Amino acid sequence: MKNWFRTLAATCAVIPFAQCAMIPGGQSARAAEPVAAAAPPAIVATTDADPALWVVKDEDTTIYLFGTVHVLKPGLSWFDEAVKTAFDKSDQLMLEMVLPDDPSQVAKEMMPLALDQSGKTLSSRLDPHQLAAYQAAMASVGLPAAQFDAFEPWFPAITLSMLPLTKLGYDPEQGAEKQLTSKAKASGKPVAGFETFTEQLGFFDTLPETQQVAFLNSVVKDLDKLGPQLDKMVLLWAKGDPDGLATAMNESMAATPELAKTLLWDRNARWAEQIKARMNKPGTVFVAVGAGHLAGDKSVQDYLKAHGLTVKRVKY
Secondary structure, X not given: OOOOHHHHHOOOOHHHXXXXXXXXXXXXXXXXXXXXXXXXXXXXXXXXXXXXXXXXXXOOEEEEEEEEOOOEOOOEEOOOHHHHHHHHXXXXXXXXXXXXXXXXXXXXXXXXXXEOOOOOOOHHHOOHHHHHHHHHHHHHOOOOHHHHOOEOOHHHXXXXXXXXXXXXXXXXXXXXXXXXXXXXXXXXOOEEEEEOHHHHHHHHHOOOHHHHHHXXXXXXXXXXXXXXXXXXXXXXXXXXXXXXXXXXXXXXXXXXXXXXXXXXXXXXXXXHHHHHHHOOOOEEEEEEEEHHHHOOOOOHHHHHHHOOOOOEEOOO
16 A cells, blocks of 8 residues: 555545544644744745636536645745636635534544444554554654544544644645635635535545555654655645646555545546536536546546536636
């Protein structure tokens, strides 16, 4: 199993927010880091970004397709030019899923899925070498491995994959979904989702045990590489290079076609059907989903074309 993180980071909006749920012991995952004295906000230099944007339209309906990155660092100027123009024209924002506003609701929906209902412990699923590596990885980010022993492997894998990124300056609050949702609410645009929060969690919960363990071991093995990998993906995204992004993702998907089918291709096909149906109603919709869904073979655009729709890249 090659690295899964590149696929996950570009396909599942739930990834950066799952680790915000309450962890065992009543802590927030973010609270595992030492609390420092408040400091004045730093001045962040702004870097121009021009992510890819597509459009599908007929006589009375226009649907924009925008690929997002779910966690970003401050300072990327992507909400301007063509993206802002398309968003401002739109009547509605459509996301992968709408995250519950209340963190306690996030935890309430997540915990029944994350906890192993069979009573099997996480440590019993790992061989001694894997267990030692996992415990060391959790200790390195300040999390108590023992308190995750009652959980299915996908939950600590998600938590562990995000915490190193927060130390490198990545922030779900800076992610495109969060920013777009805030702007939509400020301008009175309704916000809807293709899927529910629980449905996205279910993609991980229903993975076979062997794949969940492989996911966890992959995160543990590549913990120090997660930051550079996401840096590379963000650079490709900011350049508006979906082909490069697809190539980066394919490095992980080639060895895990079952994961690609569950997290990418099947969902792309379902979303394309929903977009096709939406074309029967007038109006303008701004669709924002993980950039991985709009890159490579079997992308949302490919499925839309199969439905007879014309998808065009919007020029800056």
